[in-house]
Amino acid sequence: MKLRDIAHSRTGDKGNISNISLIVYDINDYVLIKDAVTAEKVQNWFGDIVSGEVVRYELPAIGALNFVMYEALGGGVTRSLALDIHGKGLSSALLDFDI
Amino acid sequence: MKKIRIGSGAGYAGDRIEPAVELAQKGQLDYLVFECLAERTIAIGQKQKKQNSSKGYNELLEARMRAVLPSCYKNKVRIITNMGAANPIAAGHVVMSVAKELGLKSFKVAVVTGDDVLPELQRLDLKLIEANVALSQSGKDILSANAYMGIEGLVEALESGANMVIAGRVADPSLFLAPMVHEFGWSRDDWRKLGKGTCIGHLLECAGQITGGYFADPGVKDVMNLARLGFPLAEVDESGDAIITKVEGSGGVVCEATCKEQLLYEIHRPDQYFTPDVVADFSNVTFQQEAENRVAVKGASGLPRTDTLKVSVGYNDGFIGEGEISYAGPNAVARGRLALDIVKARFSVCGFIPLEARYDLVGVNALHGETRSAQNEPYEIRARVAVRCSTLEEAISVGNEVETLYTNGPAGGGGVMKSAKEVLAMDSSLIPRSQVHAMITILEG
Numbered sequence: 001m002k003l004r005d006i007a008h009s010r011t012g013d014k015g016n017i018s019n020i021s022l023i024v025y026d027i028n029d030y031v032l033i034k035d036a037v038t039a040e041k042v043q044n045w046f047g048d049i050v051s052g053e054v055v056r057y058e059l060p061a062i063g064a065l066n067f068v069m070y071e072a073l074g075g076g077v078t079r080s081l082a083l084d085i086h087g088k089g090l091s092s093a094l095l096d097f098d099i
Numbered sequence: 100m101k102k103i104r105i106g107s108g109a110g111y112a113g114d115r116i117e118p119a120v121e122l123a124q125k126g127q128l129d130y131l132v133f134e135c136l137a138e139r140t141i142a143i144g145q146k147q148k149k150q151n152s153s154k155g156y157n158e159l160l161e162a163r164m165r166a167v168l169p170s171c172y173k174n175k176v177r178i179i180t181n182m183g184a185a186n187p188i189a190a191g192h193v194v195m196s197v198a199k200e201l202g203l204k205s206f207k208v209a210v211v212t213g214d215d216v217l218p219e220l221q222r223l224d225l226k227l228i229e230a231n232v233a234l235s236q237s238g239k240d241i242l243s244a245n246a247y248m249g250i251e252g253l254v255e256a257l258e259s260g261a262n263m264v265i266a267g268r269v270a271d272p273s274l275f276l277a278p279m280v281h282e283f284g285w286s287r288d289d290w291r292k293l294g295k296g297t298c299i300g301h302l303l304e305c306a307g308q309i310t311g312g313y314f315a316d317p318g319v320k321d322v323m324n325l326a327r328l329g330f331p332l333a334e335v336d337e338s339g340d341a342i343i344t345k346v347e348g349s350g351g352v353v354c355e356a357t358c359k360e361q362l363l364y365e366i367h368r369p370d371q372y373f374t375p376d377v378v379a380d381f382s383n384v385t386f387q388q389e390a391e392n393r394v395a396v397k398g399a400s401g402l403p404r405t406d407t408l409k410v411s412v413g414y415n416d417g418f419i420g421e422g423e424i425s426y427a428g429p430n431a432v433a434r435g436r437l438a439l440d441i442v443k444a445r446f447s448v449c450g451f452i453p454l455e456a457r458y459d460l461v462g463v464n465a466l467h468g469e470t471r472s473a474q475n476e477p478y479e480i481r482a483r484v485a486v487r488c489s490t491l492e493e494a495i496s497v498g499n500e501v502e503t504l505y506t507n508g509p510a511g512g513g514g515v516m517k518s519a520k521e522v523l524a525m526d527s528s529l530i531p532r533s534q535v536h537a538m539i540t541i542l543e544g
Binding site for chain 1: 138139229313314316319320356359360361362363364365366367368369381382383384385386398416419455456457459461465466467468469470471483485486487522523524525527
């Protein structure tokens with residue numbers, strides 16, 4: 001199963017830091033993502049993109065995890081050479097994760 | 100219980116205009132807020148102001164005001180915005196002249212300034228956070244330094260009775276929190292209420308991003324009529340609870356899922372969202388769908404504000420040159436890779452050493468690298484070269500090298516586009532509150 005089957009996601013950017021929310025459609029699936037999608041696994045998943053640390057925050061009240069990824073945006077939106085300077089598409093890459 | 104209705108008329112500087120007109124006409128609003136200032140927008144504005152002292156405000160200001168002022172005036176909707184950008188006073192005069200042209204009697208604008216702290220930053224030689232050195236040691240060509248101000252100036256401006264409040268750099272949620280504090284008389288140290296109001300502001304500040312924009316995924320998360328997306332409004336009561344909704348009949352959707360995505364947009368620690376007004380806590384926020392396109396927001400809180408304000412610092416950071424060319428049909432990927440290799444070799448033939456360079460195949464690896472790309476060869480790809488340079492001439496040469504692939508490169512290359520631009524990069528700093536003073540200027544017609 002892909003994360004996409006049970007959760008949705010949105011990416012935001014601040015400087016060179018990207019944050020990706022991961023939100024379950026059915027609150028009963030929260031435990032599943034909480035156990036399966038650790039900061040370490042997300043760090044590995046984005047190993048070729050994110051140079052810095054990945055920190056995970058838990059929001060059980062809305063069934064969500066928030067991943068904050070440092071040194072993730074090629075220097076940040078104002079100076080990055082990337083096509084997607086904001087990293088808007090990173091949420092879609094996370095939803096492709098197998099659990 | 101007293102309630103007010105606050106609409107969000109723009110999520111960024113260049114946003115659509117007609118959803119704001121729809122809100123002004125049909126939203127039964129008390130306030131319409133336009134948040135139009137991204138991290139870098141103000142540095143660009145400072146640059147424009149240096150070239151022409153009457154510019155440096157939002158480029159769509161005049162068009163927006165021409166569109167919304169008649170309905171706002173008629174329906175007694177007060178406007179709050181950061182469209183003043185680097186030149187709020189000039190923006191105020193532009194609005195006054197639009198109001199005069201439209202024949203709006205006794206129109207009054209309150210301009211909030213004080214965010215420009217470049218002299219203070221230099222005098223105190225404060226530290227740049229990303230560069231991790233003091234300003235004077237950074238060696239950077241600094242263009243602008245603007246402190247994120249909170250509600251103080253905005254509330255005072257609202258107390259003047261002005262039809263419109265124009266500021267420069269103000270924290271985005273403060274634009275929404277100010278009318279709540281003004282209307283409900285919340286105490287400036289009622290951290291829980293300030294946290295709740297900040298949460299509502301945060302949910303509204305990106306306009307269409309909570310009504311179905313930046314959300315649709317066909318077959319999974321379908322959204323109706325994004326071409327006519329309605330912008331959001333909040334019905335806020337004096338306890339700080341709110342309903343997020345939109346004008347009936349407009350496109351898009353307000354549901355728990357859109358609210359949850361927006362709650363975490365550009366958020367790091369959910370229990371510590373720093374603004375000039377409060378350290379807001381979103382960790383226990385809940386959403387409840389009460390009716391179609393009506394979602395109740397509850398549970399935000401807050402802790403005392405900090406003693407410093409964030410300053411965004413803009414500096415010149417060289418130039419970026421780009422060039423792109425497309426290849427299609429069998430072996431398109433190989434021809435694209437060959438094209439990139441040729442450009443790379445050309446740089447060394449010409450003795451040009453890029454400060455930093457990227458060679459992408461759009462359709463294969465441009466967004467997320469090689470490992471995630473499809474195993475099947477795409478029908479068409481676009482080769483892209485992007486280079487950081489010290490001079491504009493070098494940046495122009497990057498696109499020109501890609502263009503020479505027409506006659507000197509692989510077979511069947513077409514659709515070249517090239518660009519060269521100056522880079523305005525941003526760093527940030529923290530300044531003591533005591534150094535930043537909001538000032539109000541009233542303009543009356």
